[in-house]
Amino acid sequence: MTAREFPLPYADADLTGQVALVTGATSGLGHRFAQTLAAAGASVVAAGRRAERLDELVALINGRGHTAASVVLDVTDADQIVNAVDVAEAAFGTVTILVNNAGIPDAQRATKMSVEFVDKVLDTNVRAPFLLSCEVAKRLIKAEKPGRIVNISSTGSFSYSGDGAALYSISKAAVNRITEALSVEWAKFNINVNAIAPGAFSSEMMDGMVERLGDFTKYTPRKRMGDPAQLDSTLLFLCSPASEFITGTVVRADDGQGAK
Numbered sequence: 580m581t582a583r584e585f586p587l588p589y590a591d592a593d594l595t596g597q598v599a600l601v602t603g604a605t606s607g608l609g610h611r612f613a614q615t616l617a618a619a620g621a622s623v624v625a626a627g628r629r630a631e632r633l634d635e636l637v638a639l640i641n642g643r644g645h646t647a648a649s650v651v652l653d654v655t656d657a658d659q660i661v662n663a664v665d666v667a668e669a670a671f672g673t674v675t676i677l678v679n680n681a682g683i684p685d686a687q688r689a690t691k692m693s694v695e696f697v698d699k700v701l702d703t704n705v706r707a708p709f710l711l712s713c714e715v716a717k718r719l720i721k722a723e724k725p726g727r728i729v730n731i732s733s734t735g736s737f738s739y740s741g742d743g744a745a746l747y748s749i750s751k752a753a754v755n756r757i758t759e760a761l762s763v764e765w766a767k768f769n770i771n772v773n774a775i776a777p778g779a780f781s782s783e784m785m786d787g788m789v790e791r792l793g794d795f796t797k798y799t800p801r802k803r804m805g806d807p808a809q810l811d812s813t814l815l816f817l818c819s820p821a822s823e824f825i826t827g828t829v830v831r832a833d834d835g836q837g838a839k
């Protein structure tokens with residue numbers, strides 16, 4: 580599939596004065612999310628495990644006249660989660676936008692998984708966004724500031740085809756429930772918690788799925804895969820004042836791929 584060119588940002592939004600922390604920013608959706616939020620005026624802290632890629636991303640964003648910094652983060656390490664928020668605060672101030680994007684697939688039959696791998700998937704896809712959301716919310720509440728938390732789920736959270744990704748589906752269903760439950764708990768603090776559930780979008784993770792399953796886009800309604808830029812408008816809406824009345828919502832952005 581030939582990638583389409585999309586301008587930055589894809590939708591109008593003014594996030595000037597906001598501080599955004601984006602996990603899993605070294606590739607795929609997170610890489611685009613960091614650029615999009617910076618282009619809309621936010622000061623962005625890109626987090627991920629690969630320092631060299633983070634440096635390249637920060638140079639790209641700053642080179643466009645926007646504002647970014649980075650922090651190396653393994654989201655399965657609770658101490659590193661606290662440190663990442665510390666680094667973001669030291670760089671730009673209280674984090675007011677959090678995008679919990681880091682995640683891993685399982686790509687294995689449930690009965691074939693080791694306990695260690697089960698723990699890794701759940702620690703990355705469930706424990707990490709919960710802990711990071713709580714860390715950011717705790718500081719927002721103390722600072723008496725409103726905030727926006729956007730969790731990246733998946734259309735796989737709503738159904739499972741039996742192709743060897745059961746735990747991924749389960750973990751993303753948990754992300755949806757984290758979104759709903761925390762939105763209720765933090766509503767009185769003006770912290771909105773929402774999620775985006777993408778379908779098939781071009782990314783390193785999706786490349787692995789295509790290699791394993793073959794080109795499945797021919798079975799989708801529009802026979803195509805999404806470009807990460809096509810999530811810009813949804814992301815910016817959920818991070819902007821325009822979505823003030825929207826919290827506890829999971830937005831499906833799947834091009835009809837999950838429709839039954």
